[in-house]
Each structure stands twice: as C-alpha cells, then as structure tokens.
Amino acid sequence: MNFDEYxxxxxxxxxxxxxxxxxxxxxxxxxxxxFNNLYIYIWMNDxxxxxxxxISDSGNYPQNSTVEIAVKIxxxxxxxxxxxxxxxxxxxxxxxxxxxxxxxxxxxxNWQYLIKTWNxxxxxxxxxxxxxxxxxxxxx
Numbered sequence: 001m002n003f004d005e006y007x008x009x010x011x012x013x014x015x016x017x018x019x020x021x022x023x024x025x026x027x028x029x030x031x032x033x034x035f036n037n038l039y040i041y042i043w044m045n046d047x048x049x050x051x052x053x054x055i056s057d058s059g060n061y062p063q064n065s066t067v068e069i070a071v072k073i074x075x076x077x078x079x080x081x082x083x084x085x086x087x088x089x090x091x092x093x094x095x096x097x098x099x100x101x102x103x104x105x106x107x108x109x110n111w112q113y114l115i116k117t118w119n120x121x122x123x124x125x126x127x128x129x130x131x132x133x134x135x136x137x138x139x140x
Contacts, residue, residue, distance in 0.1 A: 029054075029061065030117050033110055035100035036093060038067065042117045049125040051118055052079045055089070055097075073118060073127060076138040089139065098136050 032040040032053065041054045041061055051073035058065035070085035071078060080086045089097060101111040108116075111133045119126050 030121060031061075032114050032117060033100060034059070035096045038089075038093065038097075040097075040100075040114070042114065042121055044121040045124075046122055049122075050079060051122070051125050051127050053114060053118070054085065071136075071139065072134075073115070074131065074134065076134040076136045077140060094136055094139055098133075101133055101136075 028044045030042045030044065032042060034040070038055050038057055039059055039061060041056065043054065046052070052070050053073060054061070055067070055069040055071065056065045057067040067087050068085050069078065069087045069089065070081060078085075078088060101109065101114065103110050105113075112129070115127050115129060115131060119129070
C-alpha cells in the first residue's frame with residue numbers, strides 16, 4: 001500500500017467509525033477554530049433561535065470536555081441553557097478569543113466565518129453577514 005492509499009484507507013476507516021457511532025451530535029456541529037487550548041463550535045439547527053457559539057477544551061467535543069461555555073453572537077453575554085454551558089472565560093482567554101475572531105484567513109476574518117457558519121447551519125435566526133463583533137471585553 002502506497003502513502004496515498006494509506007491516507008485514503010485511514011480517512012475511510014475514520015468515516016465509518018463516525019458513521020457507526022451512537023453519538024448523533026457528531027453530525028450536528030461545525031468547528032470554527034482554536035484559540036489557546038479552547039475550541040469554538042457552532043451546533044447545527046440549534047434550538048431557541050438565539051445565535052450563539054460554544055467553547056470547549058476538547059478537540060473532540062462533546063466527548064472529553066471539562067469546559068463548556070456558550071456565548072451569544074449578537075451581544076457580549078454568556079448563554080447558559082439546558083442546565084449546561086455555565087463555565088466562563090478568564091480575562092486572558094477573552095482577549096485570546098477576540099484576537100482569534102479578528103484574525104483573517106483566506107480573505108475573511110474568523111468572525112465572518114463564524115457568522116457564515118451559523119447562517120448555513122441554523123435556519124431559524126439568520127445574522128446579517130456584515131454584523132460587527134460585539135465588545136466581548138464586556139462579556140457577562
């Protein structure tokens with residue numbers, strides 16, 4: 001087996017593992033990116049029609065997560081819901097979050113990518129694409 005065949009085999013094996021998993025949530029989230037040791041996710045078809053994103057310390061969220069945070073997209077507020085997502089960022093993590101969201105990659109900021117990902121995956125509450133990022137230093 002050459003290297004390309006090896007990569008293809010591993011990719012297919014991983015896809016089958018995910019497909020055969022009992023955790024349906026694997027099909028319901030999009031990873032936006034990583035800052036510090038935290039990851040940002042958008043859930044697909046997230047109920048409640050309140051635009052928000054999730055932050056976790058797990059690159060394989062929701063598995064192995066010890067930090068679970070939800071932050072509103074349109075206002076600088078935490079969004080605990082469902083009896084979960086009650087953790088909070090410290091001031092250094094807030095600064096790192098802001099820096100990450102302002103960073104540009106492939107011609108768009110991570111903030112723009114987050115909004116686009118929300119809009120593509122949540123039909124109940126669309127966000128105008130040019131929405132400015134709230135002042136997350138005021139996160140409460």
